[in-house]
Amino acid sequence: MTTLEQGKISIHTENIFPIIKKWLYSDHEIFLRELISNGVDAIQKMRMVSMSDEFSGNLEEPEIVLAIDKDKKQISITDNGIGMTADEVKKYINQVAFSSAEEFVEKYKSAGDQAIIGHFGLGFYSSFMVASQVEIETLSYKEGAEAVHWSCDGSTEFQIDSSEKTERGTTIRLTLQEEEAEYLEEARVKQLIKTYCDFLPVPIKLGDEQINQQKAPWKESPSNLTKEDYLEFYKYLYPFEEEPLLWVHLNTDYPFIVNGILYFPKLKPDIDVTKGQIKLFCNQVFVSDNCEEVIPQFLMPLRGVIDSSDIPLNVSRSFLQNDRTVRRISDYIAKKVGDRLKELYRDDRKQYISSWQDVGTFVKFGAINNDKFKQQVEDILVYRTTAELAPAAPATSESEGEDDAWKEEASGGPSYTTLKEYLERNKERHENRVYYCNDEANQATYVELHKSQGLEVLFLDAFIDTHFTSFLEKEYTDVKFLRVDSELDETLIDKSTEAEIVDPTTNQTRTDTIKSLFETCLEKPSLTIRTEALKSTDQQSAPPAMVLLPESARRMQEMMAMMQQQNVQFPTEHTLLVNTAHPLIQNLASLSQGSIVQADGQSQSGELANDICQHVYDLALMAQRGFDAEGMKSFTERSNKVLTRLTELAAH
Numbered sequence: 255m256t257t258l259e260q261g262k263i264s265i266h267t268e269n270i271f272p273i274i275k276k277w278l279y280s281d282h283e284i285f286l287r288e289l290i291s292n293g294v295d296a297i298q299k300m301r302m303v304s305m306s307d308e309f310s311g312n313l314e315e316p317e318i319v320l321a322i323d324k325d326k327k328q329i330s331i332t333d334n335g336i337g338m339t340a341d342e343v344k345k346y347i348n349q350v351a352f353s354s355a356e357e358f359v360e361k362y363k364s365a366g367d368q369a370i371i372g373h374f375g376l377g378f379y380s381s382f383m384v385a386s387q388v389e390i391e392t393l394s395y396k397e398g399a400e401a402v403h404w405s406c407d408g409s410t411e412f413q414i415d416s417s418e419k420t421e422r423g424t425t426i427r428l429t430l431q432e433e434e435a436e437y438l439e440e441a442r443v444k445q446l447i448k449t450y451c452d453f454l455p456v457p458i459k460l461g462d463e464q465i466n467q468q469k470a471p472w473k474e475s476p477s478n479l480t481k482e483d484y485l486e487f488y489k490y491l492y493p494f495e496e497e498p499l500l501w502v503h504l505n506t507d508y509p510f511i512v513n514g515i516l517y518f519p520k521l522k523p524d525i526d527v528t529k530g531q532i533k534l535f536c537n538q539v540f541v542s543d544n545c546e547e548v549i550p551q552f553l554m555p556l557r558g559v560i561d562s563s564d565i566p567l568n569v570s571r572s573f574l575q576n577d578r579t580v581r582r583i584s585d586y587i588a589k590k591v592g593d594r595l596k597e598l599y600r601d602d603r604k605q606y607i608s609s610w611q612d613v614g615t616f617v618k619f620g621a622i623n624n625d626k627f628k629q630q631v632e633d634i635l636v637y638r639t640t641a642e643l644a645p646a647a648p649a650t651s652e653s654e655g656e657d658d659a660w661k662e663e664a665s666g667g668p669s670y671t672t673l674k675e676y677l678e679r680n681k682e683r684h685e686n687r688v689y690y691c692n693d694e695a696n697q698a699t700y701v702e703l704h705k706s707q708g709l710e711v712l713f714l715d716a717f718i719d720t721h722f723t724s725f726l727e728k729e730y731t732d733v734k735f736l737r738v739d740s741e742l743d744e745t746l747i748d749k750s751t752e753a754e755i756v757d758p759t760t761n762q763t764r765t766d767t768i769k770s771l772f773e774t775c776l777e778k779p780s781l782t783i784r785t786e787a788l789k790s791t792d793q794q795s796a797p798p799a800m801v802l803l804p805e806s807a808r809r810m811q812e813m814m815a816m817m818q819q820q821n822v823q824f825p826t827e828h829t830l831l832v833n834t835a836h837p838l839i840q841n842l843a844s845l846s847q848g849s850i851v852q853a854d855g856q857s858q859s860g861e862l863a864n865d866i867c868q869h870v871y872d873l874a875l876m877a878q879r880g881f882d883a884e885g886m887k888s889f890t891e892r893s894n895k896v897l898t899r900l901t902e903l904a905a906h
C-alpha cells in the first residue's frame with residue numbers, strides 16, 4: 255500500500271472549548287472541588303520544593319482561603335502554594351489539557367511522595383461552567399519572579415498583564431454568571447467544601463473560619479489509631495447510627511494503592527443491602543457515594559471510606575472506567591476483608607463471636623456470592639450450638655487452627671462451633687447428619703428432646719440461613735441438614751417396648767392400641783400417626799406427642815410460598831408422633847380400654863379419651879408456633895402434667 259499523506263490531526267479551539275467548558279463535567283458544583291484541589295496541589299508542590307536545595311526560606315502555615323464578594327458577584331480561592339510565573343501560566347493555563355503534575359513529580363520525586371490530585375490538565379476550565387470571567391493573580395516562589403494577572407471571559411481570548419500581588423501563591427477569582435448566584439451563598443459554599451474537601455490535608459477557610467476537618471484517619475497507619483479513633487470517625491461519618499461492630503483498615507501500596515476503613519454496621523431488619531453507603535475518595539477528594547463497582551456486591555452493606563488513586567476515574571472524577579482494574583481492586587478489597595476476619599478469629603475470638611450475629615450475615619452472604627471469599631472464610635464460619643464446649647485456649651502460633659469449638663464467655667455463654675468440628679464430634683452417633691433449629695422459641699420442645707439425649711443441635715436462625723443451609727448442602731453433598739422437627743434420630747427412640755402386649759384377648763401391642771386410638775379420635779386422612787417410645791430419663795418432661803414435618807416437603811412448601819410472596823402455611827400433610835412411653839399416653843390407652851358403655855351407647859371415659867387425644871394433638875401443634883422459648887416450654891409441661899393427673903383420676 256502506498257502512503258499518500260501523513261499528518262497531524264488539528265483541533266479548532268473555538269469548537270472544542272465550549273465542549274470542555276460545558277460538557278466535560280456533569281455537575282456545575284464541582285468547579286469548587288477542582289479549584290481547591292489545584293490549591294492543595296500547589297501547596298503540596300511547595301512542600302516538595304522546600305525539601306529540595308532550590309528553596310531555603312521558611313514556609314508559612316499552608317492554607318486555602320475562600321472569599322465571597324456578593325456585590326461584585328465574585329468568589330475567590332487563594333492558596334499560598336507554589337504560584338506560577340508568566341511562562342508557567344502560558345504553558346499550563348493557556349494550553350488546555352496540559353498538566354504540570356507528571357513533570358513536577360518526576361523532578362521532585364526524591365522529596366517524598368506528596369500525592370498530587372490533578373493530572374488531566376482540564377480541571378481549571380470547569381470554572382467556566384459557572385463564571386463569566388475568570389482571573390488569576392499569581393506569584394511564583396522562584397527568585398525574582400514577578401506577579402502575573404491573567405484573565406479570560408470564556409472565549410478563546412485571554413489577557414496577561416502584571417499584578418500587584420505580593421505574597422507567594424495564587425488567587426483564582428470568578429465573576430459568576432447570573433444563574434450561578436447560589437455560589438455566592440456562604441451556606442452553599444460551606445456545604446460544598448464539607449462534601450468534597452473535608453479530608454484534604456490543608457486548612458480550607460471561608461473568611462477566618464476553617465471549614466474542612468482535615469484529618470483523614472484512613473491515611474494513618476492502623477497502629478497509630480485507637481479503638482476510640484475508629485469509633486469517633488464512624489460517628490463523624492454517620493452521626494445517627496449505632497456503633498459499628500467491627501472494622502477493617504485497608505492500607506496498602508501494592509498491588510494497588512488502596513486506603514480505607516470499612517465498618518460492619520449493626521444489622522437492622524430494614525437495611526437495604528443493595529444501597530451502598532461507602533464513600534469513594536481519590537487522594538482524599540470525595541468522588542462519590544456510589545462504590546458499586548469498587549466494592550464487591552456482598553460488601554455493599556458495609557460503611558466507611560475507600561480512597562485509591564489507582565481507581566481509574568474519568569476526567570470529571572465522577573465515573574469509573576476500565577473494568578478490569580476496578581474488578582481487581584474489588585477482589586482485592588474482598589480479600590483484605592476476609593484476611594481481617596481470619597485474623598480476628600485467630601487473635602480475638604471473644605470479639606469475633608460477640609459480633610458474629612451481625613457480621614456472620616455479611617460473611618455468609620459473601621460466601622454464597624463469591625467463591626474466592628468462600629474459600630477464605632469457610633473455616634471461620636461458626637454456628638451457635640447446644641453442645642457445652644470448653645472455651646478455646648488463647649491462640650498461640652502452635653495451637654493455631656487446632657482449637658475445638660469455644661465459647662463466647664468462659665462462664666456459661668453460648669458455645670459456637672464450625673461445621674467441620676460439629677461433623678467430627680458427632681461422627682459416631684450420626685455421621686453426616688446435622689440437626690438444626692431455625693426458630694428457637696417454636697422448636698424449643700424438639701431442641702430440648704435432642705439435648706436431653708445428648709444430641710447436638712446447631713442454631714441456623716439468622717434471616718439468611720434458609721439460603722445458607724441450601725448453599726451448604728450444595729457444598730457438602732454428603733451432609734444432610736435436618737431441622738429438629740423433621741424426623742427423629744434413631745437414638746432418641748426406645749425400641750425395647752415396641753412389641754409389649756397390653757391386651758391378651760386381642761393380642762394388641764400398646765403401640766397398636768395407641769395408634770388406632772389416635773386415628774379414630776382425630777379422623778384426619780392427611781395426618782399420619784406414628785407411635786414410638788421416646789427415650790428419656792424423666793418422661794414427664796418429654797413430650798407426649800410431637801408434630802413432625804418432613805424436611806424436603808416442608809422446604810418445598812416454604813419455597814413455593816416465597817415464590818408466590820405469601821406467608822408460609824402450616825403443612826396439612828404432617829406426622830403426629832405419639833410418645834408411647836409417656837405416662838399421659840399410657841393412661842390414655844388404659845382409659846380407652848376401660849370404657850364402660852352406657853345405655854345411650856356413649857362411654858364417659860371413651861369421650862374423655864377422645865378429648866384428650868385432640869388436646870394432645872393441639873398441644874403438639876402449638877409447640878410449633880407462638881410463645882417464647884420459656885413460655886412455650888412451661889405451658890406444654892404444665893398442660894401435660896394436668897392432663898396426666900386427670901387421666902390418672904379418671905382411670906382409677
Ligand SMILES: Nc1ncnc2c1ncn2[C@@H]1O[C@H](COP(=O)(O)OP(=O)(O)OP(=O)(O)O)[C@@H](O)[C@H]1O
Binds near residue numbers: 333336354355377
Ligand atoms: N492554584 C494553582 N497554583 C499553581 N499552579 C496551578 C494552580 N492551578 C492550576 N495550576 C497549574 O495549571 C495546570 C492545569 O490545571 P488544571 O486544573 O487544568 O489541571 P490539573 O489540575 O493538572 O489536572 P486535572 O484536570 O486532573 O485537575 C496544573 O497542572 C498546574 O500546573
